Amino acid sequence: MPSQKVSFLNANGKLLSGKLELPMIKKPYPYAIFAHVFTGNKNLKAARHISRALNLEGIAVLRFDFTGLGESEGDFSHTNFSTNVDDIKAAAKYLSENYESPSIIIGHSLGGAAALYAGAEMESVKAVATIGAPFQPEHVKNLIGDSIEEINEKGAAIISVDNREFTIRRQFIEDLSRKDTLEIIKDFDKALLILHSPQDRVVEIENAAQIYHAAKHPKSFVTLNGANHMLNNKSDSFYAGRVIGSWVQRYVTQKEEVKLTTTKQVMVKLENEGFTTEIMAGRHGLVADESENLGGNDFGPSxxxxxxxxxxxxxxxxxxxxxxxxxxxxxxxxxxxxxxxxxxxxxxxxxxxxxxxxxxxxxxxxxxxxxxxxxxxxxxxxxxxxxxxxxxxxxxxxxxxx
The missing domain is CATH 3.30.300.20 (K homology (KH) domain)
Structure with missing residues (x-):
């Protein structure tokens, strides 16, 4: 079944853009939501590679753009951490109404913090995985830096993130200051996986330790040694996805597997991006790819x-x-x-x-x-x-x- 472009309304009536990626190997499958980094979008390398790795583990993934980012409607300057959480809940509502309620949320950076908040409120969610997430959402103020004073004085300021300019308003800062992750985590009743790199210079590794110590069991920590905050190296993001896909099987009940049918002995699927190819040979799932010098990801044999x-x-x-x-x-x-x-x-x-x-x-x-x-x-x-x-x-x- 091919990946699908989808759209859904958020709590404020804005149309959010998403991509639903479905595994070829088996169905029905558990559904996951992927929440991207602060000021990022659904098509960042890490989001794509993590989603592909989860697909190979039989997990369907909905990754979407938060309000005002990527292809989603809305004004980013009027959003905040709370609206991010609401956007995740809107994505979950879309899955519930059209497919199946999500049982997994994966969040990267500030998206990881939002995943904790949203997951705590959603009964269907059984497991949450965070990647390079800050312990407190307020940590994102570090990216705003000296603009904090201007925001407090003038009500807004323009900041630059990865050579892109964004307007941050006072309400964004105030919303961050009202959040206390400790209150969320201490009663968190979901399985929790924390992935973090010791070399992360954007969100220091101490944040992972704070989340881990505040949370109850079942909780797990996996180090992404050598990776940067954005997981730009495809081997790092693909590894993170495979770890999540393997870990979550202990906490998410797998439904009876139903194979996609073909009248032939083998079924192969490749979409319009890269060369990572899914193969269903009999009842066995395989992956083929090309080397990086031929434009592939080298995730499997040629x-x-x-x-x-x-x-x-x-x-x-x-x-x-x-x-x-x-x-x-x-x-x-x-x-x-x-x-x-x-x-x-x-x-x-x-x-x-x-x-x-x-x-x-x-x-x-x-x-x-x-x-x-x-x-x-x-x-x-x-x-x-x-x-x-x-x-x-x-x-x-x-x-x-x-």
Whole structure:
């Protein structure tokens, strides 16, 4: 099922823009809401990579733009922390009315603090994960810096965040000052996961310690060592998403799995961004990707690597089947494979026979007390594995539109 652009009204009648990303591997799935960083938007790298990682764990994710940010309606200067919390609740209402009530909220930075406040009020939410979140929302004043005095004197000031200008009004500062996270956390009855980098220079690691010590169990802490506050490194954000997806399964009841149906043996889905590709092979979920120098995220093996893997696996299985039938002492089979052409070269002119794959190098290492004759025979058998035969023969293709 493809990702969907969605929109919904917030408490003030403003239309908020979101993207609902649904896993291909299974359904029904638990639903999660992702709340982005202060002055950010739903399409930041961290938001996209975390959502993709959660999708691979079978979790549907709604990430959206807070009022006045990204593609959402409204004037950012008239928003505050309380309206952020209300926007999360509006997103939850949208899911409840159109899909299913969310059971997970993930929040990044100030979005993490808002996730705590919103999650505390929502019965359907069973687990909350914060990433680089401040203990008190008032911490965001540090980003405003010297403009605080101007805001207090003139009622508003323009601040710059990541080379973008935003107007902050006095009501925003006053709203932050009225919030006390300790009052929220001490009675927090949800499972809580706190992810934070010791190297975070925007929201110091001490904030994570304060949240952890204030919260009741079940609570968990995972360090994002080496990551920056924005999780700009895709490996950091993808790791955070996979950790959340694995952790939350203990606290969110998984419904009976219903596979997406296909009349074929394998189903593959790739949307219009990057090359991270979801694969449903039988009842097993896989991921394919391309290397970063080809524009991919390198979250999984490339198509050629998967083809290598299929041949290698089939070769190893065939050799072990033969040896077991013969009762030969074959202990381990190691198969090393490589192509002599690159995918980018082939794809440049796929119709040209000279550009197609011409050679696969297969090196087999056999471990066990085998005779020379047995080893020679096993090498012959390797070329008789079904996948090898399929690749070696002329295969007819029937490619058509559904």
């Amino acid at each position: 198509p050629y690597e998967l083809l290598n893997a299929a041949l290698g696996a089939c070769t190893a299985m065939t050799l072990q089947m033969y040896a077991r039938r013969k009762k030969w002492p074959l202990e381990t089979v190691n198969v090393h494979l490589s192509f002599d052409r690159k995918y980018a070269d082939d794809c440049a002119d796929c119709s040209n026979p000279k550009s197609k794959i011409s050679h696969i190098d297969v090196c087999i290492a056999l471990e066990g007390d085998l005779s020379d004759e047995q080893r020679t025979r096993l090498l012959e058998i390797a070329d008789k594995c079904p996948v090898h035969k399929t690749l070696a023969e002329n295969v007819s293709f029937n490619t058509y539109l559904e």
